[in-house]
Amino acid sequence: MKLLLVAEYREGSVLGSVTDLLGFAEKVGGEHVMFLVGSDSILPQYDGKLYLADSAKHGEYSPTVHKELLLEVVGRENPDMIVFSHSSYGWDLAPRVAWALKAAQVSEVVNYVDGTLVVPVCNAKLRRDVQVNTRITVVTLQAGAFGLNGLPSGSPAVEMIDVDSAGKVEFLGYEEAEAGGVDLSKAEVIVSAGRGIGKPENIEMISALAKALGGEYGASRPVVDSEWAEHSRQVGTTGQTVAPKLYVACGISGAIQHLAGMKKSEFVVAINTDKDAPIGEVADVLVVADLTQFIPVLTEKISSL
Amino acid sequence: MNILVCIKQVPDMESKFKVNSGGTWYDTTELAWRMNEYDEYAVEQAVQLKEQVKDADITVLSIGSNKVKETMKKALAMGCDRGAHIADDNVSSKEPCEIAGAIAEYAKDKNFEVIFTGMQSQDRGSGQVGVLVAEMLSLPAVTTIVDFSYTDGRLEVKRELEGGIKAKVALNSPALVTCQLGLNTPRYPTLPNIMKAKKKELVSLPIEDLLKVDARQQTAKIYFPEKKGGGLVIEGDPGELADKLIQILKEKTGVLA
Numbered sequence: 023m024k025l026l027l028v029a030e031y032r033e034g035s036v037l038g039s040v041t042d043l044l045g046f047a048e049k050v051g052g053e054h055v056m057f058l059v060g061s062d063s064i065l066p067q068y069d070g071k072l073y074l075a076d077s078a079k080h081g082e083y084s085p086t087v088h089k090e091l092l093l094e095v096v097g098r099e100n101p102d103m104i105v106f107s108h109s110s111y112g113w114d115l116a117p118r119v120a121w122a123l124k125a126a127q128v129s130e131v132v133n134y135v136d137g138t139l140v141v142p143v144c145n146a147k148l149r150r151d152v153q154v155n156t157r158i159t160v161v162t163l164q165a166g167a168f169g170l171n172g173l174p175s176g177s178p179a180v181e182m183i184d185v186d187s188a189g190k191v192e193f194l195g196y197e198e199a200e201a202g203g204v205d206l207s208k209a210e211v212i213v214s215a216g217r218g219i220g221k222p223e224n225i226e227m228i229s230a231l232a233k234a235l236g237g238e239y240g241a242s243r244p245v246v247d248s249e250w251a252e253h254s255r256q257v258g259t260t261g262q263t264v265a266p267k268l269y270v271a272c273g274i275s276g277a278i279q280h281l282a283g284m285k286k287s288e289f290v291v292a293i294n295t296d297k298d299a300p301i302g303e304v305a306d307v308l309v310v311a312d313l314t315q316f317i318p319v320l321t322e323k324i325s326s327l
Numbered sequence: 328m329n330i331l332v333c334i335k336q337v338p339d340m341e342s343k344f345k346v347n348s349g350g351t352w353y354d355t356t357e358l359a360w361r362m363n364e365y366d367e368y369a370v371e372q373a374v375q376l377k378e379q380v381k382d383a384d385i386t387v388l389s390i391g392s393n394k395v396k397e398t399m400k401k402a403l404a405m406g407c408d409r410g411a412h413i414a415d416d417n418v419s420s421k422e423p424c425e426i427a428g429a430i431a432e433y434a435k436d437k438n439f440e441v442i443f444t445g446m447q448s449q450d451r452g453s454g455q456v457g458v459l460v461a462e463m464l465s466l467p468a469v470t471t472i473v474d475f476s477y478t479d480g481r482l483e484v485k486r487e488l489e490g491g492i493k494a495k496v497a498l499n500s501p502a503l504v505t506c507q508l509g510l511n512t513p514r515y516p517t518l519p520n521i522m523k524a525k526k527k528e529l530v531s532l533p534i535e536d537l538l539k540v541d542a543r544q545q546t547a548k549i550y551f552p553e554k555k556g557g558g559l560v561i562e563g564d565p566g567e568l569a570d571k572l573i574q575i576l577k578e579k580t581g582v583l584a
Contacts, residue, residue, distance in 0.1 A: 032488070032492075037489075042481070049444045074503065082502055084493065085467075085468070086467075092463055108454075108490045109489060110470070110471055110486060110487065110489060112444075113447075113454040113455075113458075113470060113471075113472045114458065114469075114471070114486075116455075116495040117423075117454075117458040117459050117462065118454040118458060118462055121424075121459055121462045121463070122462075124543075125543070126422075126424075126426075126544040127423070127453070127454060127455055127543075128545035129452065129453040129454055129545065130453075130454075131450060135346065136476040138547065141452075141454070143342055143353070143450060143451060143549060144338070144353065144449070144450050145340045145407055145516065146552070147344055147551075148344060148346075148549055148550065148551060148552070149549070149550055149551070149552045150546050150548070150549045150551075151352070151546070151547040151549075152544055152545070152546060152547065153544060153545045153546070153547040154543065155542070155543050155544060155545070156395075156543045156544075162454075165486060177538065187441045189467075190467035190498055190499070191467050191469060191496050191497075191498045192496060192497045192498065193494065193496055194483070194495040194497055195494075195495050195498060196488075196493065196494055196495070197485065197492070197493040197494075197495060198491075198492060199490060199491030199492055200491065208391060210582065212580050222470065233584075235582055236582065238580075239489075243508065243509075244508070246509075247508050247509035256491075258359070259489055259490075260487060260489065260491060261490075261491060265583060267580055267582055268576070268580050268582045272421055275340070275341070288580070289576075289578075289579055289580045291572065296341060297560065298343070302558060302560075303552075303558075304584060305413075305558045306558055306559065306573065306579070307558060307560075307561065308558055308559070308560045308561070309562075309568055309572060310560060310562040311562070311568055312565075315564045316568060316569065319565045319567075319569045320565075320569040320573075323566075323573060324573060324583070325568045327573070327583065
């Protein structure tokens with residue numbers, strides 16, 4: 023088995039997802055090479071061959087150009103599997119590469135068991151084993167699903183690659199995350215509100231519990247999208263990644279993107295009416311209760327300790 | 328201007344799921360069905376584009392059994408003009424390539440200026456179909472958009488990246504975009520519009536006529552993940568639960584010390 027690992031580079035850094043790629047490669051076994059559109063002055067820690075294209079020429083993201091660069095490497099290396107992160111870069115580029123190669127693409131892989139790729143279904147409530155019929159397989163990996171034993175190390179043997187190609191999508195610039203707001207990464211206790219709180223007025227109840235516990239309140243993506251809480255309070259892949267001493271998830275089902283942002287918390291309490299919600303997978307304690315009945319009682323008891 | 332919006336009918340994710348008798352998908356009986364959440368944003372953006380350019384015709388497309396027409400009627404009530412139902416009683420066994428192939432085959436000669444899809448479905452979640460349709464039709468595509476504007480054939484959109492960063496990109500139509508949650512505020516259909524939607528065209532085409540791409544993968548097995556957490560589950564009266572939880576927090580964490 024030969025793998026082609028697709029690393030990512032953005033605004034002067036190689037993204038940390040390279041450890042996921044290496045963790046997957048370790049699990050699968052066999053040989054591997056890496057591909058990156060980045061800079062020769064900022065290389066990933068990697069003890070192998072790196073095909074590098076210059077992002078100053080090819081853009082940090084230009085779908086058609088990056089696809090053609092990758093196809094050039096595929097032509098030289100003839101890999102069995104092309105491995106992306108399931109990220110904004112990976113889920114955009116992988117299907118383009120798969121289609122060009124007439125390869126099957128398996129998205130958001132969470133496990134690899136005896137040669138079988140495993141993916142989540144229905145918000146991770148179910149799992150699916152996938153059988154692939156093509157010689158080359160394209161996969162995207164769920165963030166954090168494949169840990170690496172130890173840290174990546176070594177210096178890659180770099181081979182520069184280049185294509186003459188122009189994309190149809192013009193990159194105009196980045197818009198940075200909103201500055202200011204709450205820095206949840208410093209809070210020792212975070213009480214987060216999910217869609218299960220039902221209505222915006224109930225944010226008050228979550229905020230009161232957070233205050234009673236000496237912490238801050240956070241929110242899941244749907245709550246922020248509905249503008250019940252500001253973006254700086256969002257926990258998850260597209261918000262903040264937190265690791266407080268105590269994380270209390272209120273009415274949060276536990277979408278993968280949310281779990282990725284809070285699963286390193288030291289102690290997790292979930293308060294939910296649905297016993298089967300995926301948040302139960304990471305919770306130390308699951309309180310099965312109606313939020314509006316339980317939380318005010320809990321807040322009052324804590325306040326009077 | 329012709330606009331296409333592709334939607335999927337999915338189960339409510341809060342449902343109690345069961346594995347079907349073949350062990351290859353979830354059991355589809357006794358579930359509540361709705362429009363894939365991402366697709367609601369796609370429909371809304373299509374309708375907003377029509378409101379902006381005035382002279383436009385929106386086709387909403389969905390693949391599945393007759394049941395998906397219910398979800399298509401919601402899209403028609405939100406403001407789509409006509410429905411193209413691709414009839415397939417076995418849609419859950421089709422892989423993203425086959426689905427995208429059928430959509431591309433339908434769309435190839437209809438001069439769609441902009442195609443909207445959700446960025447992924449809530450059940451299968453491959454995130455492939457939109458991009459594949461664009462590749463098959465040789466259209467430029469941008470995924471995971473959280474902002475959209477259109478002026479005289481030029482699209483300016485923002486892609487959502489990790490950690491709250493966005494990438495601003497521009498492209499010329501015809502083009503395809505896949506929509507992320509929070510792109511806009513999907514409207515609720517009003518009663519008069521629900522009544523009007525009943526009179527809109529909704530044609531069914533058999534999937535066999537459009538299926539030109541072979542499957543490259545299958546589901547071998549679907550199952551519930553092993554519960555790995557030794558997490559404690561507590562239930563009961565709110566007052567007693569609160570006392571129990573406070574006791575646990577005192578023992579296991581330093582926060583109430």
